[in-house]
Amino acid sequence: MALVKPPPADGRLLRRAADRPRVPLRIRFRRSRGRRLRRLLVTFLTLLAVVCGAAVVAYKLTGIPEPHPETVVQSTVFVDAEGSYLGRRGPVDRQEVPLSQVPRHVQDAVIAAENRSFRTDTGVSPRAIARAVWATVSGGTPQGGSTITQQYVKNALLSPERSVSRKAREALIAIKLDRTRAKDEILEGYLNTVYFGRGAAGVQAAARNYFDVAPKDLTVSQGAALAAIVNIPSYYEKAGSDPKVTARLRDRWEWVLDAMEAGGGITGAQRERARFPAFRFYPPGETEGQRQYLIDVAATEAADRLGITADQLARGGYTVHTTFDLALQDATAESVKYRAKGSGDDDVRVHTAVVGIEPGDGSVRVLYGGADYARQPFNDAVSGAVEAGSALDPFAGVRLDGPLRGLHGAAAPTPLRLASAYAAVAANGVYATPRTVSRITREGRTVHTARPETRRALDEKGAYAVTAQAQGRFGGQSGLAVPLAGRADGSGGTGGKDGNGAFLTAGAGGGITRRTVWSVGYDSRLTLAVALFADRPGAKRNTTVPAQLPDDPSPTGYAEQLVGQTWEAAREP
Numbered sequence: 371m372a373l374v375k376p377p378p379a380d381g382r383l384l385r386r387a388a389d390r391p392r393v394p395l396r397i398r399f400r401r402s403r404g405r406r407l408r409r410l411l412v413t414f415l416t417l418l419a420v421v422c423g424a425a426v427v428a429y430k431l432t433g434i435p436e437p438h439p440e441t442v443v444q445s446t447v448f449v450d451a452e453g454s455y456l457g458r459r460g461p462v463d464r465q466e467v468p469l470s471q472v473p474r475h476v477q478d479a480v481i482a483a484e485n486r487s488f489r490t491d492t493g494v495s496p497r498a499i500a501r502a503v504w505a506t507v508s509g510g511t512p513q514g515g516s517t518i519t520q521q522y523v524k525n526a527l528l529s530p531e532r533s534v535s536r537k538a539r540e541a542l543i544a545i546k547l548d549r550t551r552a553k554d555e556i557l558e559g560y561l562n563t564v565y566f567g568r569g570a571a572g573v574q575a576a577a578r579n580y581f582d583v584a585p586k587d588l589t590v591s592q593g594a595a596l597a598a599i600v601n602i603p604s605y606y607e608k609a610g611s612d613p614k615v616t617a618r619l620r621d622r623w624e625w626v627l628d629a630m631e632a633g634g635g636i637t638g639a640q641r642e643r644a645r646f647p648a649f650r651f652y653p654p655g656e657t658e659g660q661r662q663y664l665i666d667v668a669a670t671e672a673a674d675r676l677g678i679t680a681d682q683l684a685r686g687g688y689t690v691h692t693t694f695d696l697a698l699q700d701a702t703a704e705s706v707k708y709r710a711k712g713s714g715d716d717d718v719r720v721h722t723a724v725v726g727i728e729p730g731d732g733s734v735r736v737l738y739g740g741a742d743y744a745r746q747p748f749n750d751a752v753s754g755a756v757e758a759g760s761a762l763d764p765f766a767g768v769r770l771d772g773p774l775r776g777l778h779g780a781a782a783p784t785p786l787r788l789a790s791a792y793a794a795v796a797a798n799g800v801y802a803t804p805r806t807v808s809r810i811t812r813e814g815r816t817v818h819t820a821r822p823e824t825r826r827a828l829d830e831k832g833a834y835a836v837t838a839q840a841q842g843r844f845g846g847q848s849g850l851a852v853p854l855a856g857r858a859d860g861s862g863g864t865g866g867k868d869g870n871g872a873f874l875t876a877g878a879g880g881g882i883t884r885r886t887v888w889s890v891g892y893d894s895r896l897t898l899a900v901a902l903f904a905d906r907p908g909a910k911r912n913t914t915v916p917a918q919l920p921d922d923p924s925p926t927g928y929a930e931q932l933v934g935q936t937w938e939a940a941r942e943p
Contacts, residue, residue, distance in 0.1 A: 373460040434527070434543055434550070441563050441571075444687030446672075447578075448665050450696040450807065451735075455578055457665045459684040463579070464811055466573035469558035469588045472573060476593035477557060478635030483597040483626045485518040486633060488557070492783040493548030494541045520526035522560040534828060562699075566599055566650055567607030580609075580649050590640055591647045594630065598622040610649030620646050655713055658705055662743035667734075667752055668692045668806045675807060675818050688817070693733035697724065701939040702738050703870040705932055718917045723784040723901045725789035729894060731822045732790070732802030736898075736936065755782035756901045757916075759878030761888035764840040766789070773801050774827040779784040788888070794827045795836045796871060796892040801827035840890075842871040875930055877902075884919045891927035891937055898936055900929045 445460025469477070481488045487495075495517050516524065523543045547556060566576035566646075573596065577585045580599075581592050588596070598619055599606040608615045623646060632639045672690045673683040706722050726736035740751030758781060770777055774791055777783070783791075786804055794801040803823040810818040828836075871893030879885040887902040902925050905914040919925040 380853070392529065397469075401630050421531055434547055435595055437526045437559075437563075443685050445575075446669075446683050446686055446688040446690060448668055448690045448692055450692055450694045450699075451733075452696070453691070454696045455582060456668075456692065456694065456696065459665060459669055459680075461685070462571050463569045463575045464562070464687075465574040465689070466562045466572065467574040467585050469554050469561070470599075471584075471814065472558075472561060473586065473588060473593065475590045475630075475636060476573070476585065476588050476596070477561075477594040478630055478633070479597035479626055480589075480600065481518070481557075481563065482629035482633055482635060484521070484600060485516075486629065488518045489553060491517055491519075491548075493517060493544035495520075511644075516540075517544065518560050519548055519556050522556060522563065523547065525565075526559060540892045553669070557857050564600055565603050565641075566596060567603030567605075572779060574662050577854045579652075581647065590627075590636060591644045594626045594644070595619065595623050595647050598626050608652060611652050616649075622922075659741060661699075661740065662747075663739040663749050663751070664692065664694055664699065664806070666736055666743075666747075667737065668694075668748065671805065671807045674812055675820065676810065687812055689811045690807060691811070692806050693728075693735065693808050694737065694806065695726075695735045695940070697942050698936065699738070702932075702936050704737050705935045706738060706741065717906045718904050718920065719906070719914075720902065720904045720919065721750050721754065722932070723754055723756070723785040724932065725785045725899045726752050726936065727789050727793040727802075727804060727897045728938065729793040729892065729897055730797035730800055730802055730824065732805045732824070733808070733822075734786075734804050734806045735896070735940065737786075737806070750901075751785045754784055754901070754903075756785060757782050757789075757878040757886040758788070759886055759888070760876040761788060761874075761890070763876065764836045764872075766839070768828055768832040768835050770828055770832075772825050772827045773803070785899055785901045788890070788901075792836075792890050792892045792899065793897040795833045796894055797833075798830045798835040799826055799828040800824050829891075837872045840874045873933075875926055876924075879918070884921070884925060885916060887925045887929045889933045891933045896937070896940055898933050898940075900932050900936075902929050 412802055440462065443460070443462055444465050445458045445463050447458045447465060448456040450456055451775070485491070485495075520540055523540050527543060528540055545876070562572040564573075565571050566573070566580070568576070568579040570576040570579045573585050576596050576599075577583050577588055577592075580596065581588065583592070595609075599609070601622065605617045606615060609619045610616060627636070627641055627644055630636045631638060636644075642659040668690055669680060669683060672688070673680050676683065676688075678686070690791045702724050708723070721740075722738065724736055724738035725734065727734055737749075737751050738752075739751035740746045750756075762777065762780070762783075765777060774794060777787075777791055780787070790801065790804050801824065805823070807818075807820050809816060809820065871890075871891075873891045875887065875889045877884065877887040885903065887900075889900045891898045902919060904917040904919045
């Protein structure tokens with residue numbers, strides 16, 4: 371009898387399951403939707419918590435770094451006796467200025483141009499960050515739109531690299547900076563570090579390089595122009611000299627003014643009165659090179675006065691107020707410029723040195739030491755040893771003390787020393803140490819004030835004797851066409867108001883062997899000394915030897931003419 375295997379124990383169940391109708395997918399999806407939504411919500415909230423926690427931890431761990439050394443270094447600026455700009459020393463053209471010295475309309479112009487929500491935002495713009503991150507990830511054109519706080523962080527505190535991580539760190543630092551610093555403090559840091567073109571970092575240098583004014587003197591129109599330049603400084607720096615650039619900047623300037631009016635920074639009447647400003651020509655002219663002689667001397671003296679090195683001075687952000695008269699300096703440079711060599715010998719080079727000193731005070735008003743600093747950094751007026759010849763004869767038989775002791779035996783004094791000697795005579799025997807610095811300031815505070823350093827070098831009788839001998843021996847040789855200042859008293863003579871003045875022309879050699887010509891004019895208010903000498907290349911490389919002065923034009927006539935022209939320029943109102 372055959373055995374029949376029983377069916378599997380679950381066969382019935384399988385058959386029943388097979389017989390059951392299949393539930394459609396959409397119904398099953400609908401039935402499980404709530405469960406999936408709950409899981410998705412939990413996942414999202416967990417991820418959000420992780421991200422927020424990571425952000426909080428990153429914020430807590432992120433410190434505000436110190437500014438980069440190159441962003442805090444400052445240059446030292448030199449100005450003449452009237453405050454006109456001479457030049458600067460330092461690796462970066464930047465000087466810090468307190469926000470209180472930047473007019474409110476200039477601040478509002480920058481805010482209108484760069485970040486209109488600056489006063490109220492948290493230091494970041496989420497939309498701008500997202501746009502910049504997407505541009506970086508997708509390889510598109512780099513996007514701007516950062517807040518002023520972010521720009522300050524990027525320029526002064528972080529490296530300029532473009533990456534998502536740096537952008538994220540920039541945002542964190544900007545938020546922390548905004549929470550821990552006042553808005554005015556952030557704006558001050560930004561205005562002192564942002565680049566304006568023309569080599570100017572910060573509003574102080576920008577105001578000078580574009581308009582030759584201090585920040586506190588910027589008008590509404592000038593402030594709006596500087597704010598417009600920040601957008602593309604390397605392009606807009608040619609404003610005023612390139613018509614295309616100027617026209618484009620004018621359009622942006624109009625846009626900035628409109629934004630200022632819309633934001634309440636200026637009134638409608640101020641907007642209507644605004645006129646596009648005139649800019650200093652760029653690049654600067656050739657006179658900058660000649661002024662380096664002045665800066666060299668003043669920088670050395672300023673560093674000595676402050677007890678610091680030349681490098682510390684250059685990086686210290688000082689303003690050195692010099693004693694120079696820039697208008698007189700430029701007039702002297704122009705007079706020398708048009709002198710013809712005239713010798714026909716290309717190997718002979720004629721040197722001209724001019725020194726102007728205020729008697730009894732020592733302030734150096736003019737110091738011409740060479741035509742081109744780039745070709746000849748050696749200053750003939752300060753360091754040139756010029757053969758004196760008969761220029762010292764008026765001092766014969768006169769007792770000299772103090773700084774003038776030994777002058778009788780000085781065969782080759784510098785033009786500065788000779789001028790200071792005759793300045794002592796003009797001051798009735800009181801010698802004043804020549805000085806080129808009157809005051810030094812830093813961030814608006816005076817850190818040094820110079821005062822005349824005087825002492826008696828010869829008595830009044832000796833000073834009168836020098837003048838008498840100069841007038842008696844050399845006065846008749848004068849071919850001066852322009853009267854000296856002493857004639858302002860109506861006497862027609864060469865003396866100053868106290869009669870202690872003279873004009874003389876002397877030198878070494880005579881006729882065709884003339885080697886040096888000195889022309890000196892002085893009274894109680896000004897002493898001028900002009901020295902002419904010549905040299906030619908020596909037998910060894912990079913050496914020179916003395917040469918005869920060319921006779922055409924007459925060196926004596928030229929020296930006297932130069933003294934007269936400079937004297938006349940010094941007396942012009």
